[in-house]
Amino acid sequence: MRGQKTSGLVNSVLTDLYMLKKPYAVHFKRHNAVHPFEDASPLEFLCQKNDASLFAFGTHSKKRPQNLCVGRMFDHHLLDVAELAIEEFHPMAEFTGTAGGSAAESKPCLLFEGPEWEHSPDLQALRSILIDFFQLRCVDAISSVGLEHVLCFSTTGSRIYLRHYLIRLLKSAEGSSPHVQLTEMGPSLDLSIRRMRTAPPDLMKTAMKRPVTMPSQPKKVKNVERSALHGRQGRLHVPRQDLSELVTARMKGLKRKGSAGEEGGGRKKPRSDDVD
Numbered sequence: 304m305r306g307q308k309t310s311g312l313v314n315s316v317l318t319d320l321y322m323l324k325k326p327y328a329v330h331f332k333r334h335n336a337v338h339p340f341e342d343a344s345p346l347e348f349l350c351q352k353n354d355a356s357l358f359a360f361g362t363h364s365k366k367r368p369q370n371l372c373v374g375r376m377f378d379h380h381l382l383d384v385a386e387l388a389i390e391e392f393h394p395m396a397e398f399t400g401t402a403g404g405s406a407a408e409s410k411p412c413l414l415f416e417g418p419e420w421e422h423s424p425d426l427q428a429l430r431s432i433l434i435d436f437f438q439l440r441c442v443d444a445i446s447s448v449g450l451e452h453v454l455c456f457s458t459t460g461s462r463i464y465l466r467h468y469l470i471r472l473l474k475s476a477e478g479s480s481p482h483v484q485l486t487e488m489g490p491s492l493d494l495s496i497r498r499m500r501t502a503p504p505d506l507m508k509t510a511m512k513r514p515v516t517m518p519s520q521p522k523k524v525k526n527v528e529r530s531a532l533h534g535r536q537g538r539l540h541v542p543r544q545d546l547s548e549l550v551t552a553r554m555k556g557l558k559r560k561g562s563a564g565e566e567g568g569g570r571k572k573p574r575s576d577d578v579d
Contacts (some may be wrong), residue, residue: 306362395489405451
């Protein structure tokens with residue numbers, strides 16, 4: 304997403320980031336009057352409209368030249384955002400010898416170099432944002448044959464270096480494991496942190512909760528069977544009932560007839576002087 308005013312360098316950075324996320328991204332080429340640190344409501348509206356939980360936002364001004372913001376949403380509201388300064392940039396078009404590149408939907412390998420990623424609170428928050436931003440999906444196992452490219456994030460002092468490499472597996476003479484060759488394919492970014500807005504601890508704890516995954520095979524339950532025709536069937540075991548102890552309400556029609564004058568009694572006898 305482009306801000307109210309951008310430069311050619313910022314536009315190129317956003318285009319290359321879109322190419323890394325393609326086809327799981329939307330590229331806005333129009334300018335938007337959005338200020339994430341002052342008023343995030345326009346940004347939240349655009350993210351909710353496009354069903355996006357991650358965003359990259361570029362601006363350029365005299366106070367903050369070559370500015371890049373990356374952040375996350377939770378429950379259609381801004382969770383956290385990092386404002387970065389673009390110190391140096393080399394687009395993909397400048398790198399040659401990587402014809403073909405990697406597949407559009409291949410999952411990249413993310414590599415973080417440097418002890419600062421573990422000790423600096425700002426870098427820890429930025430690393431969490433970058434992992435969510437560049438990962439495509441979670442996998443249970445990694446296959447060396449399926450790895451096509453790697454994103455390397457290294458830091459020295461106040462600078463952050465983003466490098467993108469193409470992985471080529473060559474035949475090795477030392478055994479069955481292949482020889483890994485890395486060829487830089489761009490983009491190449493040198494960044495530095497300007498501002499950070501982190502989420503409150505209780506909100507971050509709520510946002511980090513994951514839904515319980517259901518097992519592929521349902522747990523076997525006693526006396527319950529499943530079939531493709533009848534679906535789920537169960538067998539119930541009911542103990543024998545004692546009908547002698549069964550208490551029910553007596554109906555009026557089943558009451559025994561009593562003597563004359565009582566309710567339900569016999570017919571009154573006629574007297575001798577009664578005339579038909």
